[in-house]
Amino acid sequence: MAPFVADPQRTEDSGPGSRLNYAWRLAATGFCFLTFALMGLAFRLAVCPVLDLTQRDPRRRMLAARGVVQKSFAWFVELMRRLGCLEYRFTGETERLSRKSLLICANHPTLIDVVLLMSRIPNATCIVKSSLTRSFALKAPVLTSGYVSNDSGPELVHDCARALEAGDTLIIFPEGTRTQPGREPRLKHGAAAAALEARRSITPVRIRCTPPSLMKGMPWHHIPSRKMSFSVEILPDIDIAPYLEAERSVGRPAAVRRLNERIKNTLFTHSEADHGQDQP
Numbered sequence: 280m281a282p283f284v285a286d287p288q289r290t291e292d293s294g295p296g297s298r299l300n301y302a303w304r305l306a307a308t309g310f311c312f313l314t315f316a317l318m319g320l321a322f323r324l325a326v327c328p329v330l331d332l333t334q335r336d337p338r339r340r341m342l343a344a345r346g347v348v349q350k351s352f353a354w355f356v357e358l359m360r361r362l363g364c365l366e367y368r369f370t371g372e373t374e375r376l377s378r379k380s381l382l383i384c385a386n387h388p389t390l391i392d393v394v395l396l397m398s399r400i401p402n403a404t405c406i407v408k409s410s411l412t413r414s415f416a417l418k419a420p421v422l423t424s425g426y427v428s429n430d431s432g433p434e435l436v437h438d439c440a441r442a443l444e445a446g447d448t449l450i451i452f453p454e455g456t457r458t459q460p461g462r463e464p465r466l467k468h469g470a471a472a473a474a475l476e477a478r479r480s481i482t483p484v485r486i487r488c489t490p491p492s493l494m495k496g497m498p499w500h501h502i503p504s505r506k507m508s509f510s511v512e513i514l515p516d517i518d519i520a521p522y523l524e525a526e527r528s529v530g531r532p533a534a535v536r537r538l539n540e541r542i543k544n545t546l547f548t549h550s551e552a553d554h555g556q557d558q559p
Contacts, residue, residue: 300363301504307362308502314358316416318351323419330423344423345402352398363506367395371513375482376400380446382477384470385484386546387452390493392486395511396450404442405450406435406469429455439473449473453542457495464547471538474519475526481517481538483545486510517541 326347334340359365375381376399383400385392397403409430411421427438427449442449451473453466474481487510488494490503517538526534 297504301502304363304506305500305502307359307364308499311355311359311362311364312499315355318355319414319416319420322347322351322423323416327419327423341423341425342402344420344425345404348420348424349397349401349403352394356395356398365507365509367509367511369399369511369513373399373513375513379448380443380479381448381482382443382470382474382479383448383450383482383484384453384542384546385450386464386486387454387457388486388491388494389457389488389507389509390499392452393450395486395509396484400448400450402446403448403450406439406452435469436472436476439469440477443473443477443479453539453546460491460494460496464543466539466543468535468539471522471535471542472531474538475522475531475534478519478523480519481542483514483517483542485512485514485546487512514545517545 326344330340330343334343356365356367360367369376379402381400383396385396393405397405404424404426406429407421407426409428411417412428414421427435427442429435439449439451451470453470454464455467455469458464470481473479489508490505491497492501492503492507493499519538522534522538522541525537
């Protein structure tokens with residue numbers, strides 16, 4: 280498979296109007312990042328106390344917190360759109376995102392991929408860096424919403440399976456971090472292992488951003504010369520049944536490797552993997 284290469288095309292400045300637009304988007308991007316941090320603080324100082332008073336049941340409190348996060352992220356994405364920082368479109372069978380207990384595997388080109396996805400998905404959880412549980416601004420929404428921390432070691436796969444069994448929709452970025460531009464993606468085995476553990480088919484989501492921005496190694500203020508355009512494509516499900524059969528015949532490690540390769544081909548190529556048959 281050819282290495283994944285980010286689209287290098289950039290539109291050059293063509294006059295005072297373009298430079299003014301660039302300056303506006305730079306200021307707007309900074310404002311949005313500040314707003315996002317303030318949203319985390321508002322959750323900690325305002326939302327958490329209200330939830331503690333009104334939702335005594337831990338599960339109900341967690342679901343209410345996720346509802347607040349979804350609405351907040353939807354508002355934030357719309358703010359970025361109205362300020363001219365980005366445009367976006369969801370394609371494919373987008374109504375499937377409203378189903379319960381999905382296992383969503385997505386590629387991870389930019390810093391705000393999870394924000395885009397969670398803005399459209401009810402009761403979504405995801406795997407977060409353990410450092411976020413120590414962040415003053417983001418600790419409250421992460422812990423109150425019951426997101427899965429990546430520091431749970433061998434228990435991580437079981438935590439993911441338990442979330443799916445409880446009816447949650449789980450978002451996993453199989454790379455474990457943002458895509459390295461110009462390098463072939465290297466997927467961790469957690470998503471495939473969780474799918475087999477929970478016996479759950481996978482809903483793949485392919486995210487594209489042009490021109491490249493907010494990618495790994497790119498500071499937020501290195502914005503492109505035109506606004507970001509996101510495409511979020513909901514691809515056909517990867518049926519788990521053939522891989523469960525492979526697990527019975529060749530064992531789980533081999534089945535995980537085969538499923539992981541299928542996830543990789545689906546998310547990072549434009550071949551028959553999108554619509555072909557499973558052949559583990």
